[in-house]
Amino acid sequence: MKKKTYIYRGFERFWHWNQALLIFFLAFTGFEVHGAYHIIGFQHAVQLHNIAAWALLVLIVFAIFWHFVTGEWKQYIPTTKFIKEQISYYITGIFKGAPHPTHKTIYNKFNPLQRLIYLGLKLLVLPVQVITGFIYLFYVYPNNPGHVFGLSTIAVIHTFGAFTLLAFVIAHVYLTTTGDTPLSSIKAMITGWEVIDIDEKEERMQNLQKAVDESVAGYYRLDLNGTILDVNDAWLEMYKCKDRSKVVGKHYAVTRDKKNLTELDDLVAKVLNGEIITGIPVTRKCFDGSTGKHLLSANPVFEDGEIVGLGGFILDISEAEKLNEHMTFAVRNSGAGYYRLDENGVIVDVNEAWLKLYKFDSKDEVIGHHFELTRKPSEVGKLEESFKKVMAGETISGVIAERRCKDGSTGKHILSANPIYIGNKIVGMEGFILDITKLNDTN
């Protein structure tokens, strides 16, 4: 996939063009000093060459700083991968209209040949030119203490470097025309923008990184000793902690009450043994002393095939849990019977009231059975119909149904039913029943 990308930053372009100008200028004045021609005069050539040399040195110092600060130096790490393909592309492929064997992305701006040549320039040719140049500049005469090699050796090396640079410039300028269009590469070096490949993996990594940073899920990472290496902002918020330094570098024990700690110890031990834990509700101890509940996931972190720690996410469930608790309490204590079925109509849960109405003694007698159990054979069809409706998304309320109790007797109740959703998928049916047998009897 290709995309217009900001590939060369401001300083990079400033550095590139000024270095280019300086190299041209140094070559022009340098070869006049060499005696190759007489255009501006030896004196001016020497003076200008010297000043340009200082300018280049300053520029190089800034450029080195820039490369290290931005990490761009990594672009120059040499690789042999695809180097053959790159060479054969320039020798044959390019004439056949073959695609470039390597893709220019923002994380990999240079093809393997470029990496090699630019690194050679930066580590070999330019340093040699700078060093011999400054020896040349300060060498003066043999009574100078710096007089070691003799000027002629220095001058010969310096001149050879100049020829090398000149040959490089010729090839370099020509090869800029091998981009998408002949001028696209040069244009990119002027504006900074170029249509280049997107490195999907890198792109994904970046997005993931961003997602983790900005997620409402808390992220954490521990080392083998259980020391917290990293947490994100959401994690800090959940733990009501404002200062990351209070967390990073500490043992995970700070995140639990004593009674809950052993549980976490077990989990950590499991994960460091290679297990993956997907969503266990746990109780945390926040930094203000309060507690909260969250779902915890944890997976081992590998490095070179070895487990070096663990990391994972936490999702806050304190509120949901509270709601759930109230509900459960209400349902458990209400006179209304509660039931839950799965998508196949199997009873998943019922409450005490329900058991009483049906005259069962324990949940175990009903859970796992099909709802057929609760009806006389003649009444099953009605319930079947309701179940289908609910599973199609309808909500039913106030239907009068006749139940079959455990002992074979029957009773009447009003039934409500609604679908259970997980996401947007209906996974079951639940509802309440209110007994109306007595009412009927009275009537």
Add this chain to the structure above:
Amino acid sequence: MLTVKKSQQKFIKLLALFIAIAIPWVLGGIYIYNTTTHTEHVPIKLVNYEVDTVAKVDHSKFKILQQDFDSPQQITEACLSCHNKTDQEVMATSHWKWAKPYIKDNGDTIMLGKKNIVNNFCIGTKSNEKLCSSCHIGYGWKDMNAKFDDSRNIDCIVCHDQSGIYKKATGDYGLPAKEELVICGIASHPFDYKKVLRSIGKPQRHNCGACHYVGGGGNNVKHGDLEMALNKTSRKVDVHMGMNSANMGCIECHKTKRHDIKGNLYSIASANKNRVSCEECHTEAPHKNPILNEHTDRIACQTCHIPEFAKVNPTKMYWDWSTAGKFNPDGSMMMKKDSAGAMTYHTKKGSFIWKKNVKPEYIWSNGEARHYIMGDKIDPTKTVHLNYFLGNYTDKNSKIIPVKRFTGKQIYDAKNNYMIIPHLFGKDTTSYWLNFDWNKAAKTGMAEVGLPYSGKFGFVSTQMDWPVNHMVAPREESLTCTECHSRNGRLAKVTDFYLPGRDYNNLLDVTGVIMILLSLLGVIIHATLRIIKK
């Protein structure tokens, strides 16, 4: 609207980049402009320079100088009656002794000077004293081997006469003419001593020039940078002596202490002592440009500041004695002149080459010189260096100096293989200029020297180097860099070091050019193929 804004933003960003790139270049340009131009307004840096022009004594007031004198020696007595002990000062100088200590290659120290040296002009003083001592600051030095220490024989006047009329007679042992006199075709006249003595004062250019302009028998023959034209000259010829510039006399630089005058002439001198240097006043860092100041380490000031000598009248560059002795068919002496009027042949002396506006030769010098000593063996197949300078690139005391290289052919003993001083001048039966017989002249001359003469002579090529120190050019005419820093520049022969702009490694240059051409060729072929295949 939105796209307009966006393209405007894009333009501004590009402009900012362009400005950022341009700023260092503009600053650099301003710096260079300020440091390289307007140098003509930089004042000349001077230290230790003062000129005392006020005369301290008016000699016309002294009664003792107003009497009638019978001989020049009586005048000297009168001088010494006041300046008693000054005679000792004068007789201690090389102007009097015509010799200085010289350490030979074998370590022996001898006294070496005009009285026993060989050159390739009139060759040597031995047996020719009558003419040669016309330039001695004494009266009647006949035998240079004998003691000559009568202080009455000091010629005070030749250096101190300011009337301009005093003159030693040519060819009479340094004595002035008592009566009308013609020796060697040159007339000398008696003159009014009273007028001379009233003018006595500090030596001026014409006093020094009386001898130093005319060495070798005529104006500007020897030095090339010292000649009569300097008496009244312009800045263009000599910045120091120009009447329209500093207008300095000789002794302003050749400072004198107790009659000992600073300065060496390496046609005779050999030691790095008592030299006049430009740096005394101009310092070792006289330039604004530091690169030029670095040059003063190993380049003498004269090298760049005296681009040429013999700027007014020509100087003799070559003297071939072997052609002497030819007569016209009528028996008269043969004389030829070139278009400029300079003598190119004379029966007595042989053939000459004169040159004007001469570019100097350049050599290393550490201030020490060596000389040919009478009796030293020579290789007649090679040019004999009658003097030569010590020094080279690796010797950190050496500097490159400009010299006038004077070459010629002169007589040597073909059997003993050493130089001959012939008897040239004299009204006798052996002098060459009267008898034109080299054998006789050699015999008499070598008898005076004290070396055997085998009876067989030949002519050998010789060479002398005369440092050029005068006729300093105005600064706008001093050498530009490329005079030396170029492929065939002035220093083409000084090859014991790497000179930027002159030297290069041929293999490297050829390799480099091939590399560039191959790159270009590769690019052209590649591009052509790309276009065709498209």
